[in-house]
Amino acid sequence: MSDLLQVYLVLLLSWLVVCFDVKVYDDNSLVCYALKWMYFKTSTTSPCYLAVMAAYRAALIVCPLRMKANCTSHTAVGIVVGVAVMAMVGHANVLFLEADCTGSTVHWHSYSLMAYINFALRFALSFLILFV
Numbered sequence: 001m002s003d004l005l006q007v008y009l010v011l012l013l014s015w016l017v018v019c020f021d022v023k024v025y026d027d028n029s030l031v032c033y034a035l036k037w038m039y040f041k042t043s044t045t046s047p048c049y050l051a052v053m054a055a056y057r058a059a060l061i062v063c064p065l066r067m068k069a070n071c072t073s074h075t076a077v078g079i080v081v082g083v084a085v086m087a088m089v090g091h092a093n094v095l096f097l098e099a100d101c102t103g104s105t106v107h108w109h110s111y112s113l114m115a116y117i118n119f120a121l122r123f124a125l126s127f128l129i130l131f132v
Contacts, residue, residue: 002041002042002043002045002046002049003042003046005038005042006038006039006042006043006046009035009038010035010038010039010042011039013025013035033094036094037091037092037094040087040091040094040118040122041084041087041088041091042087043122044086044087044090044091044121044122045083045084045087047122047123047126048083048086048087048125048126048129049080049083050126051125051126051127051129051130052079052083052129054129054130055129055130055132056071086121087121090117090121091118091121093117
């Protein structure tokens, strides 16, 4: 789901701008900032969901009866909502600090704290879940 959101909401609109110079939104509008934020949010949730599913399958192999009893639909919804909220809050800096809607990309300041937060949320957290 997050991959489809990224393709249809963010990358398709960026492709229209780059290839055909067609903008659906104005620069420095709320839509522009929301699309920049949605790009980072969806690119974070996708690997996290895959890592959580892999961890769930590994736990089912190790202790199948206990995991079947503990993993209900309520815990699954809690995990999905928790990952989504973590990605939303973690990338809120894109809305306020880092987004430049007049350009085509978000420019990270070199060696800034936001670049490290971005790396931790998008890559390190999902690999940490997989290795544990």
